[in-house]
Amino acid sequence: REGEKVNTHIVTLTRFLTEEQVKHKEATGDFTLLCHALQFSFKSIAYYIRRATLVNLMGLAGSSNSTGDDQKKLDVISNDLFIEAMRSSGKCALLVSEEEEEVIYFPEAKGARYAVACDPIDGSSNLDAGVSVGTIFAIHKLAEDSKGVKEDILKPGTELVASGFTMYGASAQLVITMKGGSVNGFTLDQGIGEFILTHPNMRIPRKRAIYSVNEGNSLYWEDNVKNYFESLKKADEPGQKPYSSRYIGSMVADAYRTLLYGGIFAYPADKKSPKGKLRILYECAPMAMVFENAGGQAVDSKMNRMLEVVPEHIHDKAGIFMGSYDEVEKVKAHHKVSAIGK
Numbered sequence: 445r446e447g448e449k450v451n452t453h454i455v456t457l458t459r460f461l462t463e464e465q466v467k468h469k470e471a472t473g474d475f476t477l478l479c480h481a482l483q484f485s486f487k488s489i490a491y492y493i494r495r496a497t498l499v500n501l502m503g504l505a506g507s508s509n510s511t512g513d514d515q516k517k518l519d520v521i522s523n524d525l526f527i528e529a530m531r532s533s534g535k536c537a538l539l540v541s542e543e544e545e546e547v548i549y550f551p552e553a554k555g556a557r558y559a560v561a562c563d564p565i566d567g568s569s570n571l572d573a574g575v576s577v578g579t580i581f582a583i584h585k586l587a588e589d590s591k592g593v594k595e596d597i598l599k600p601g602t603e604l605v606a607s608g609f610t611m612y613g614a615s616a617q618l619v620i621t622m623k624g625g626s627v628n629g630f631t632l633d634q635g636i637g638e639f640i641l642t643h644p645n646m647r648i649p650r651k652r653a654i655y656s657v658n659e660g661n662s663l664y665w666e667d668n669v670k671n672y673f674e675s676l677k678k679a680d681e682p683g684q685k686p687y688s689s690r691y692i693g694s695m696v697a698d699a700y701r702t703l704l705y706g707g708i709f710a711y712p713a714d715k716k717s718p719k720g721k722l723r724i725l726y727e728c729a730p731m732a733m734v735f736e737n738a739g740g741q742a743v744d745s746k747m748n749r750m751l752e753v754v755p756e757h758i759h760d761k762a763g764i765f766m767g768s769y770d771e772v773e774k775v776k777a778h779h780k781v782s783a784i785g786k
């Protein structure tokens with residue numbers, strides 16, 4: 445249109461990954477090729493989600509996954525798609541998926557140096573309602589002398605080489621971060637099929653009066669968790685306003701909003717789910733890495749740094765509080781006070 449400023453400084457995800465690779469002289473290109481396989485998965489899943497209602501991909505596929513959830517057709521398609529993309533990349537030695545009870549090994553991937561954990565369609569119970577769902581991924585590098593065994597992925601999040609998620613909403617939004625790096629957001633341009641850098645160097649606001657938790661579980665919360673959330677709703681300090689509540693029930697959507705606006709997201713361990721509900725390998729740890737690299741924090745229900753939590757089993761869960769730096773400090777302070785009070 446007349447006078448519309450055309451943005452000519454376009455950075456695609458492909459260019460971004462290549463530029464990252466050339467920064468590391470020792471890079472073999474394997475990580476880049478693995479990320480291209482991830483990129484292909486996100487573009488394909490985005491395509492199926494967009495058409496799901498049209499081609500009746502909604503509804504149950506009649507099977508159930510490792511957590512016993514009824515698998516929706518899109519769950520199954522997305523999971524199969526992700527597995528084949530990792531296999532055909534030839535750079536992934538083993539894969540953990542929320543949809544698969546056991547580890548998937550790719551022995552044919554000779555010399556593969558990476559292990560991937562993923563939740564292909566997190567929040568899928570919201571799919572029929574048109575709520576944003578997403579793919580969460582975490583990339584581990586195999587131990588030097590390893591041929592690719594389960595132990596290579598049962599590591600703390602501090603050892604992750606990269607992590608992130610793609611939220612399938614009004615458009616597909618990819619958020620990715622690498623070890624010690626910044627957090628970068630890309631938006632899928634459906635027209636040309638490219639992820640475009642739209643949110644360079646994302647930084648979470650230091651604080652924000654928004655809390656995001658399923659209050660329907662409050663009956664099961666420990667007292668210190670109850671008292672913490674009650675304290676957010678008070679206005680007994682001069683100038684203090686009660687926090688706003690925002691909860692979508694799709695971790696990727698709640699995480700993306702928290703990353704952009706600030707605040708605190710929590711899925712605490714409680715009497716109903718003593719180990720929490722969210723999975724360490726493909727929900728808590730990858731999200732914790734994104735939030736820490738964006739200047740925020742993430743802790744488990746014992747206030748341990750989430751990235752230092754080591755899962756014993758591939759589907760292990762943890763309670764989680766993650767968000768703005770100052771908001772997580774508030775959670776810690778509150779838990780310390782109540783611990784002293786005990």
Ligand code: P6P
Binds near residue numbers: 569
């Ligand atoms: P609840 C979706 O099923 C999920 O795994 C996450 O995406 C989400 O944050 C959480 O569970 C929602 O759980 O118990 O509040 O419905």
